[in-house]
Amino acid sequence: MRNGRQNGTPAYKKIQATILKRVDSGRLKPGDAVESERELAKIHGVSLMTARHALSALEQDGVVQRRRGAGTFIAPPKIHFNKLMGFNELLAGRNLAASSKVLSFNVVTNEREVAARLALVHGTPLNEVGRLRLGADEPFALETCYFSAEQFPDLTRTTLARGSLFAILEHDYGIQLAYADEEVDATAADAETAHLLQVPRSHPLLRMRQVLYSTKGKATVYVLGLYRSDRYNLLIRRFR
Amino acid sequence: MRNGRQNGTPAYKKIQATILKRVDSGRLKPGDAVESERELAKIHGVSLMTARHALSALEQDGVVQRRRGAGTFIAPPKIHFNKLMGFNELLAGRNLAASSKVLSFNVVTNEREVAARLALVHGTPLNEVGRLRLGADEPFALETCYFSAEQFPDLTRTTLARGSLFAILEHDYGIQLAYADEEVDATAADAETAHLLQVPRSHPLLRMRQVLYSTKGKATVYVLGLYRSDRYNLLIRRFR
DNA sequence: AAGTGGTCTAGACCACGGC
DNA sequence: CCGTGGTCTAGACCACTTC
Numbered sequence: 001m002r003n004g005r006q007n008g009t010p011a012y013k014k015i016q017a018t019i020l021k022r023v024d025s026g027r028l029k030p031g032d033a034v035e036s037e038r039e040l041a042k043i044h045g046v047s048l049m050t051a052r053h054a055l056s057a058l059e060q061d062g063v064v065q066r067r068r069g070a071g072t073f074i075a076p077p078k079i080h081f082n083k084l085m086g087f088n089e090l091l092a093g094r095n096l097a098a099s100s101k102v103l104s105f106n107v108v109t110n111e112r113e114v115a116a117r118l119a120l121v122h123g124t125p126l127n128e129v130g131r132l133r134l135g136a137d138e139p140f141a142l143e144t145c146y147f148s149a150e151q152f153p154d155l156t157r158t159t160l161a162r163g164s165l166f167a168i169l170e171h172d173y174g175i176q177l178a179y180a181d182e183e184v185d186a187t188a189a190d191a192e193t194a195h196l197l198q199v200p201r202s203h204p205l206l207r208m209r210q211v212l213y214s215t216k217g218k219a220t221v222y223v224l225g226l227y228r229s230d231r232y233n234l235l236i237r238r239f240r
Numbered sequence: 241m242r243n244g245r246q247n248g249t250p251a252y253k254k255i256q257a258t259i260l261k262r263v264d265s266g267r268l269k270p271g272d273a274v275e276s277e278r279e280l281a282k283i284h285g286v287s288l289m290t291a292r293h294a295l296s297a298l299e300q301d302g303v304v305q306r307r308r309g310a311g312t313f314i315a316p317p318k319i320h321f322n323k324l325m326g327f328n329e330l331l332a333g334r335n336l337a338a339s340s341k342v343l344s345f346n347v348v349t350n351e352r353e354v355a356a357r358l359a360l361v362h363g364t365p366l367n368e369v370g371r372l373r374l375g376a377d378e379p380f381a382l383e384t385c386y387f388s389a390e391q392f393p394d395l396t397r398t399t400l401a402r403g404s405l406f407a408i409l410e411h412d413y414g415i416q417l418a419y420a421d422e423e424v425d426a427t428a429a430d431a432e433t434a435h436l437l438q439v440p441r442s443h444p445l446l447r448m449r450q451v452l453y454s455t456k457g458k459a460t461v462y463v464l465g466l467y468r469s470d471r472y473n474l475l476i477r478r479f480r
Numbered sequence: 481a482a483g484t485g486g487t488c489t490a491g492a493c494c495a496c497g498g499c
Numbered sequence: 500c501c502g503t504g505g506t507c508t509a510g511a512c513c514a515c516t517t518c
Binding site: 049060081082083084176177178179180181182183184185186187188202203204205206207227229230232233234235236237238239240 | 289300322323324416417418419420421422423424425426427428442443444445446447467469470472473474475476477478479480
């Protein structure tokens, strides 16, 4: 029997698309039943195995839940836990206007610890960018990020002032970030930090050291962040 | 063609078992090739789709990686990030001897915030257990945990002094924990906390509020923890 | 060119759920 | 009971990788 697919899209993906469209448009809500395997097979003129594949894969993606003897139902909305987000994204999620002020932009060669975390030989020139992060014009955090000066030659102070580092990496350099390893502890504000963040000296701050990895698994950026814990806290979901 | 399976185990699971056994025993190492779909089908006397199902499901579980045109290979060992661990487990991973001292054990009815987080009506009696957590006999953390007094009637002070809360919940009450939502920020030690943790007053501490959920999705335990950030820090992996 | 995984067919029987 | 998802067959063609 001939395939019948006009373009290059597999039949099972087309079936998924018809379901996903209804979910996105709100016509299908969590708990609603989806057509059964047999119905989908008949509607789309495919075999049972193909309709089944479409539903099974959607279940793997967390879009639907299948119950033997009962049917296939839209899954509860999936919440993104432990999602790696840039500062702008983060504040956008809280409906706050994010802005940044570049405080410093230097080339450093003597940050042994940072170079090691980025898997670079000691002495490799690194761009060091200090930024004050503001939400609704109130200071939120102080972030210092490091990345190879050679790998990102045109990343200047003005470029960084414009937009988010995440966006610049992804659009200007074609580097997609995949994940970040983070180390979190608490520390006390020193005089300069206290002044910049407008908190009393010795005020407790959340300190986060991040190594951002690209989709190719390469350590790309190191970020040291100090966060006002009255304005920012970390939400994590951990699994057993 | 008849099915041929003697017992209730599906053929595809048997095929998976033969592969998993070799992985566990070390005969198959990461990067090693697994038999192709066609080989597996011939060996086990099943159809191609069944052999394929066995491999596809193993790929979903992260055991193997499949590359079109190349073959199926054992995946690199998966590392458990963001793994929910009790204090004892945590320190065991760092080769430190964990111990605990129960500081208080009360029944409280007036913790509106906690009751809400556990999805209980305000006024429900809660056991409140304060524990000092030690690693190698040095104070690490101060943890106060809350759980329904009615749901865990026999959980006494002495029971808790014996072992880990995780173990007690799982073995004595048959409650498997599935995940925890955590909220992390920084705070300064008050006089009592400073004394117990043996740090100066106003010393920065990592504060973590955890809601532990059972496999049935029920909020079961609430934990408020204060951690000496010189001895303990949080390691997280976040994904894009 | 040979082998691999990716998609697909047109059926089948089974186990389970809800009515 | 009937409809659901779960497993399975014995093939087929395609797209891709490796040699």
